[in-house]
Amino acid sequence: MKKAYCLGTLLLCGLIISGCGSDTSKLEDKIDKISTKVSKLDKEIDKLSKTGIDISKSSSEKTYTKTKDSKEKSKESTTNDSKKEPLKDLFAKDAIAQDEHAKIQVTKVDFVESTSPVYESSGLVVVYYTLENxxxxxxxxxxxxSSYIYVSEEDDVSDTRIQDNGLSGYDAFKKLYENSTLNIKPKAKIETASAYHIKNEDKNIKVQIGTYEFTSSGEESVAAKTFTPKEIKKAYKKNEKIKNDQDKD
Structure with missing residues (x-):
């Protein structure tokens, strides 16, 4: 397209010279200059064509394309950011709560009906976990x-956190309790457990893990699992021989 335009320009100049008679010296000089410029322009067009640049597109078309691409990328980025990773199952291999201080992974959750008479509760939630410093x-x-494990009583109306009260007084959990009171050195790892008193046996028990930021409200957890009253009572029956020292005769 550009080359055709340049050739047309030269032809027009030739016609002008033919019609001007003898006084053509100045016009010839101008035409020589135009020819030189056209020659340079042809070379530039050839270079651009070889590099794969489409010179037929106008600046406005290129600007529109860039703007469209930018909007598409921005839209894609926003969509990806809005997609949260699905909550992991509490017992999944990669269900780990970790920060710069510690790494915790829950290995088991159990329920015991027998509790200390000091607490008004129907039983215990026992959360087994590994901790690495x-x-x-x-x-x-x-x-x-409390910075990594969040246990709550849940129903359709509410989700109320229940606090860790330890495992003291149970022979069955003696070793786990002792481990929970140790001062763990950097890079060391232990197996231990925590206990939570159930206040309402008609509600579900939900166990979640996460880092410090989530534990005040139970939001933004890494993994979770909910246990129904039916599952809890079944565990009570399985663990009916586990007694608190103060319950023994």
Whole structure:
């Protein structure tokens, strides 16, 4: 297209010269200059064509294309950001709560009906977990539990957190309780457990794990699992021989 235009220009100049008679010296000089410029332009067009640049597109078309591509990328980015990763099952291999201080993974959740008479509750939620110290100072598991494990009583109306009360007084959990009171060195890992008193046996028990930011309200957890009253009572029956020392005759 560009080359055709340039050739047309030269032809027009030739016709002008033919009609001007003898006084053509100045016009010839101008035409020589135009020819030189056209020759340079042809070379530039050839270079652009070889590099794969489409010179037929106008600036406005290119600007529109860039703007459209930018909007599409922005839309795609927003869509990806709005998609949250699905909540993991509490017992999945990659269900881990971790920050710069510790790494915690729940290995088991059980329920025991027998509790200390000091507490008004129908039973215990026992959460078994492994704890690895990732920090630079010693840590005590029983002090760290509340920052990573969130246990609550849940129904269609409410979700109420229940606090960790320890496992003291149970022979069946003696070793786990002792581990929870140790000062764990950096890079060390132990198996331990925490207990939570059930206040309303008609509600579901929900166990979640996450880092410090989520534990105040139970939001933004990494993994979770809900246990129904039926499942809890079944566990009570299985663990009916587990007694608190104060319950023994």
């Amino acid at each position: 990732l920090g630079t100072e010693n840590i005590a598991p029983y002090l760290k539990t």
